[in-house]
Amino acid sequence: RHLINTTASVSEKDSIIRFKRDVLNGLKASPKELQPKYFYDEVGTELFRKIMKLPEYYLTDCELDIFQHKTAQLAKLITQHNEEFDLIELGSGDGFKSKHLLDYLFHSKTNFTYMPIDISKSALEYLSESLNDQLPGMEIQSFQGEYVEMLAEACYSSKRRKVVLFLGANIGNMELPQANEFCGELQSLLSPKDLLLVGFDLKKDPKKVLAAYNDTSGITSQFNLNLLERINRELDADFVVDQFEHYPVYDPISGACRSFLVSLNQQQVCIGENQIHFQKNEVIQMEISQKYDLNGICDLAAKTGFKTVGMIADSNGWFVDAIWEK
Numbered sequence: 603r604h605l606i607n608t609t610a611s612v613s614e615k616d617s618i619i620r621f622k623r624d625v626l627n628g629l630k631a632s633p634k635e636l637q638p639k640y641f642y643d644e645v646g647t648e649l650f651r652k653i654m655k656l657p658e659y660y661l662t663d664c665e666l667d668i669f670q671h672k673t674a675q676l677a678k679l680i681t682q683h684n685e686e687f688d689l690i691e692l693g694s695g696d697g698f699k700s701k702h703l704l705d706y707l708f709h710s711k712t713n714f715t716y717m718p719i720d721i722s723k724s725a726l727e728y729l730s731e732s733l734n735d736q737l738p739g740m741e742i743q744s745f746q747g748e749y750v751e752m753l754a755e756a757c758y759s760s761k762r763r764k765v766v767l768f769l770g771a772n773i774g775n776m777e778l779p780q781a782n783e784f785c786g787e788l789q790s791l792l793s794p795k796d797l798l799l800v801g802f803d804l805k806k807d808p809k810k811v812l813a814a815y816n817d818t819s820g821i822t823s824q825f826n827l828n829l830l831e832r833i834n835r836e837l838d839a840d841f842v843v844d845q846f847e848h849y850p851v852y853d854p855i856s857g858a859c860r861s862f863l864v865s866l867n868q869q870q871v872c873i874g875e876n877q878i879h880f881q882k883n884e885v886i887q888m889e890i891s892q893k894y895d896l897n898g899i900c901d902l903a904a905k906t907g908f909k910t911v912g913m914i915a916d917s918n919g920w921f922v923d924a925i926w927e928k
């Protein structure tokens with residue numbers, strides 16, 4: 603029987619309070635910043651689906667290539683101890699990559715429960731429904747909320763070995779010290795022999811990287827600007843969105859690809875009872891998409907208490923899924 607139940611971390615009212623607090627703190631800071639986790643309301647989730655289909659946005663195709671064509675290799679690595687396990691996915695989205703692995707495991711009669719965690723309620727609903735159709739009988743328990751909080755919940759309800767998936771180069775949306783801290787937190791929630799599989803986008807031709815965040819059809823620009831629209835919708839604000847312009851940059855040495863919104867004029871924005879002032883050309887830092895090299899990945903594992911047990915790359919060698927054991 604299909605088991606779907608969703609645990610949510612905070613009430614809708616609390617999440618609005620957190621959103622407002624983070625937005626105001628970010629816009630009162632210098633330089634101004636907004637947190638990329640807030641991109642993913644319903645409109646943003648839909649725009650990100652479009653980004654993943656863009657010809658310039660190679661990341662998704664690369665990781666899909668791994669999940670589609672190296673499924674047996676992946677499955678072998680994660681089922682190595684031949685025990686039942688819980689497969690927890692952080693930031694599952696619509697799960698279209700992991701579905702290849704789920705399908706493989708399900709049809710090879712592996713005993714596991716799939717536990718997707720996502721900030722987006724609509725993505726989780728869509729995922730549960732589609733899995734219900736495609737893999738009827740697979741056990742699913744979903745968790746809506748922030749990664750670490752919900753992973754703690756998932757670990758609390760899991761009584762078996764755990765395999766945690768963190769795909770899509772989501773780790774790239776953290777600054778390096780934050781990624782260290784995050785992996786350390788995951789490590790402390792896991793038990794010896796549990797696994798963590800992390801997707802990393804690799805450093806490559808800088809033009810290729812930059813183009814992925816500067817598509818000619820302007821979807822990535824809309825994706826960034828949607829956060830201002832979301833603030834207008836949810837926090838009673840009055841951003842004039844066409845007074846801001848998307849500006850991405852890539853530094854091939856550090857591997858940091860960053861996106862900014864530039865204020866095209868001096869302007870004043872109200873967010874509820876708060877006023878935020880923008881100088882002409884002042885920027886809001888929106889997102890980092892960090893690119894790694896193999897040494898950086900092994901370093902991160904070692905520093906946070908993991909042993910690298912596998913690295914699977916796509917056929918171009920642009921992206922890797924690293925498998926780490928606690």
Ligand code: AVI
Pocket residue numbers: 653661770771772773774775814815822825889890891
């Ligand atoms: C979700 N994350 C890994 C994407 C990335 O590539 O950093 C988000 C994104 N931002 C702009 N395009 C895609």
